[in-house]
Amino acid sequence: MTTSPENRIGTQGCVVVTGASTGIGAATARELAHRGFLVLAGVRRDRDADALRAPGIEPVILDITDPDHISALATRVDSQTTPLRAVVNNAGISVNAPVEALPLNEWRTLFEVNLFGHVAVTQALLPALLRESGRVINISSVGGKIAMATFGPYAGTKFALEAVSDALRRELAPLGVAVVVVEPGGVHTEMGERGIATTTRLAEAMSPDHRDRYGQLVQAVVALTAAGTTGGSTAEQAARVVAEAVTARRPSTRYTVGRDAAMITRLSRVLSDRMLDRVAAATLRRHHPKAAA
Structure with missing residues (x-):
């Protein structure tokens, strides 16, 4: 006799997933619930909670x-008897803009969400994770390995998250808590679409001098991002990788999502900075707007 999903809720423990309204977070919540976890799924709005609520998922x-x-x-988390097995730090926002052109308040907002928010959640839930020898899963990006032009703000948060993850892994390993980084490449999600909209908004607000210097570059990056999110991995594929990081008996320190992510992380280890510059420039050149006739 097979056990219904409803009867398996929480048998594998509890997992907290932040940024679960859409995309990788929502897909991860559903994948983990299907595997028998009770998922506390962080969402920003009541309508997102209503859309996500299901057996095994508590928004x-x-x-x-x-x-x-x-x-x-x-x-x-402390009020329940179901042990906390993992925290998936997935919440995030995407902003691409030239370093010179992005206002400092936008930089600070990006770091508050993509870095400091994850640190705050981890600090708050570490006592529960330590009691159960749980694990921390930080959703980074290939942008945590290579920063293309205009990716400085977003990649800066992901480079920082990678560094924090390395330090945290070494601090917590002797205490029985594993720390894992997941590095997606292009994934077709609403976050990618929102990132394109944000990039376009910021480009429209640039000064005339900034538009002269960076206008075509930003157009190329928007086209590249659109191609990556349209032809990239699905949120469900990414969710299965995250679930592997949560459930593996001896998880790897890092997982990639998609062939593009695997290739980029390999290139970052073997190519010189100048060679990577040329590869990045060639990639963007294919997406530059055609010269006017």
Whole structure:
């Protein structure tokens, strides 16, 4: 006799997934619930909670930059008998803009969400993870390995997350908690589409001098990003990789998602900076707007 999914809820423990409204986060919540976990799925809005709620998935309103939300999440975790097996730090926003042209307040917002919010969630839930020898899964990006032109702000947050993950892994390994990084390449999600919209908005707000210097570059990056998200991996494929990081008996320190991610991470290890510059420039050149007749 097979056990129904409803009867398996929580048999594998509890997992917290941030940024679960759409994309990789939502797909990960569903994949883990299917595997018998109770998933506390962080969402920003009630309508997102209603869309995600299902057997094994308990949506929680969570803005990872709000200390009160994080405190409430920690209280919710501590109040249950189901052990916390993992935290998947997935919430994030995408911003691409030239370093010179992006206002500092935009930089700070990006780091608050993509780095400091993850640190805050991890700090709050580490006591529960330490009790159960759980693990921390940080969703990074190939942008945590290579920063193409205009990817400096976003990649800066991911490079920092990679560094924090390395330090945290070495701090927690003696205490029985594993730390794993997942590095997706191009994934077709709403986050990618929102990133394109944000990049376009920021480009329209650039000064005339900035538009002269970077206008065609930004257009090429938008086209490249659109091609990557359209032809990339699916959110469900990424979710299966995250689930492997959660459930593997001896997880790898890093997982990639998609062939593009695997290739880029290999290139970053073997090519010189100048060679990588040429590869990145050639990749963007194919997406530059055609010269006017």
